[in-house]
Amino acid sequence: MRYTLRVFRYLRAYRGRIIQTMAFLVITTLLGLAPPRLIQGMVDTATRLGSRSVVALFGIGLLCIAIVSALFAAAQRYSMATIVHGLIYDIRNALYEQILHLPFGFHDQTPTGYLISRMTSDMEALSMFFGFGLGNIVGMVITFLGALIMLVAMSWQLALVALATVPFLAMTTLRSSNLLGPQFLGLRRQFARVTAQLQENFAGVRVVKAFAREQHEVIKFDRQLDDFMVRRLKLARVFMIYMPSMGFLTNLGMVLMLTYGGYAVITGSMSLGQLVASQGYMMMLTGPIRMIGWMVINAQRAEAAAEHLAEVLEHERLIADRLDAIDLGEVRGEIRFENVSFGYEEGAYVLHNCSLEVKPNETLAVMGATGSGKTSVINLIPRFYDVNEGRVLIDGHDVRDIKLASLRQHVGTIFQEAVLFSGTIAENIAYGRPDATQEEIERAAKMAQAHEFITRFPNGYQTHVGERGMTLSGGQRQRMTIARAMLLDPRILIMDDSTSSVDVETEYLIQQAMLEGMRGRTSVVIAHRLSTVKNADRIIVLDKGVIAEEGTHEELLALGGHYRQIYDTQLADQEEAG
Structure with missing residues (x-):
């Protein structure tokens, strides 16, 4: 007993x-x-x-x-x-x-x-x-x-x-x-x-x-x-x-x-x-x-x-505030990885000795084949997981030394899967800021290209979305998650720009919403779309957990390596379609 x-x-x-x-x-x-x-x-x-x-x-x-x-x-x-x-x-x-x-x-x-x-x-x-x-x-x-x-x-x-x-x-x-x-x-x-x-x-x-x-x-x-x-x-x-x-x-x-x-x-x-x-x-x-x-x-x-x-x-809360954890205060938005190695299982690393720096207000696109470590990179910034070796720093502070609530208040996350909760549209957008005013909610929705479709509903922002938001289309759910992140007004934004499940018009609206969201912020985005790549200040290409290439769109094309291969197989058609 x-x-x-x-x-x-x-x-x-x-x-x-x-x-x-x-x-x-x-x-x-x-x-x-x-x-x-x-x-x-x-x-x-x-x-x-x-x-x-x-x-x-x-x-x-x-x-x-x-x-x-x-x-x-x-x-x-x-x-x-x-x-x-x-x-x-x-x-x-x-x-x-x-x-x-x-x-x-x-x-x-x-x-x-x-x-x-x-x-x-x-x-x-x-x-x-x-x-x-x-x-x-x-x-x-x-x-x-x-x-x-x-x-x-x-x-x-x-x-x-x-x-x-x-x-x-x-x-x-x-x-x-x-x-x-x-x-x-x-x-x-x-x-x-x-x-x-x-x-x-x-x-x-x-x-x-x-x-x-x-x-x-x-x-x-x-x-x-x-x-x-x-x-x-x-x-x-x-x-x-x-x-x-x-x-x-x-x-x-x-x-x-x-x-x-x-x-x-x-x-x-x-x-x-x-x-x-x-x-x-x-x-x-x-x-x-x-x-x-x-x-x-x-x-x-x-x-x-x-x-x-x-x-x-009695399961250990491995990701928890340290006793001397600090509040971030005013954030510039600098991100730095110092010799980071990480794995979801002990001894099986998916990132190996990665070092990179993202300057304030810079947009970094992360690319690579499936399993190369792209998602792991963005998961480490808001400390969804802890590194096995090395450090992840924001404005010079190790993320493990920052209070989780403070860290995630300043780091907005837009997941590939658009998750909504039972409730109204307004409640879902204001999920991270329940005290937000109606004006602030609508401003965030406009930035996310969502205001127009929301106002077409008879009850507008008070429309109930149903379990997991299933009464909305995939594109509508995606734009609402962008609005949810925008309402936080984070200095750092991390996201996955995958829009493969929506039509061309909706994809364009989502892309515009993402570009609007990245403006004036430090952004790290897993890039699948040519527009994201071209608008990025810098691109890194991961290969088997290692940063294989780094540079601008033009520089990496000229290099003729991993990025060129990704471009030829995945992105060139978008350039022609554009």
Whole structure:
């Protein structure tokens, strides 16, 4: 239970409420021990005196205890519910915050469905454990000990008979828990894989349908479900043995006690009322024992869930502010790479000893074949990843010494994939500056060549874009991401100018928006378009992670090397079309 115990630190904020809940629970449990004794008195009085009035008094006493016990039980359950809901709320918030602060490298390797599973099914498992399992442990212990004391007080011999099967129940429980733990952990991991595939297929349903791969995906999902079902059946086999065994041993204890008690009544060493009361206390004694199985199941589920949560919550935030990190203040926009080597995996570098300098207000175009390291270069500037060797500097400051919020406020990023969120157009443009005025939002949209199409919508800037902005065209989404970056008014702009998925007119508008955005800023752009290349002050060509060539468009053409080859195969047609 070492992972579950780590969750207990979140309970510190609820110490007062926990004490209150435990008080209600103790009172409720102690009240529950009284009815068998009252029933004993009722039966013995009725058989000995035959007095209806005395029996009625015992009945009234039982009714009063039942009412008071119900009130305290209701208060205890409500108090426990507030603790559990608060606990899950705190853990879910902590998990969400951690996920958002984890580096790009973590998200590159972690399926979205896995994270969704952590936020949903694992939270449910913890809620069940803390709400219905852990909350009842104190009551179960008090009930067990109280019932045992009452049995001993009536007849220590009877108590020994009642306890005869307890060691076997304990051994059965321990044996089963050793089998259940790994099974629950494997089942949860497989459920995460099923969730991940569902999320991936739902997100890419257009691709699935476009390539008529529905049946292929159904078969893939069927395999995942088969594995999930196999694991469920393994669990069922354990329960098939475990639960009946627990029931048999519990009932055996009851049979032994009633047999011994019945003999004692016949011989006169025990009254009929005591036998009836002992049956009630035996049920209280076996109730917690029968609950042990359910508690073990809940505990194993919670431990598996807590281990999964720990994998995320305790994952190191490799990209984080240093204690002495600084704010950038006024930024000139100078970028410098000093002997930078970088790889997404240890020992597998995609950039090798790269050094370059981008002057303030200069536009640098980055070119190269697929896998040459272009994206890695622009990812290092806003510190999406940390270098393995060397330094990346902005205005002479190592980016690792700058507060992330300050760094990314001054470095605007336009990704190749245009990602929008559910909400209005205005909310999406103002994502990086929620306090922006309508005038500022419209100015940014005009710079991005987006104002015209936005105003054509009936609701204008208050138009809802739908999930991931799917109600907009690809070009419209791209221009909105440019507007989002422009609203930050960054001194440094990094982007990918790929526009292959749009028509010629939209491509022209996007190109104009990018050129407008680069004006008066330091810009680093992965160049695919001839217009970007020609407007760049300088071009670097990467080859297998090394800067192979550097210069202007004309200089590199004259050199006749890598750039000339790229130009002839990719850019010359654009020159002719222009």
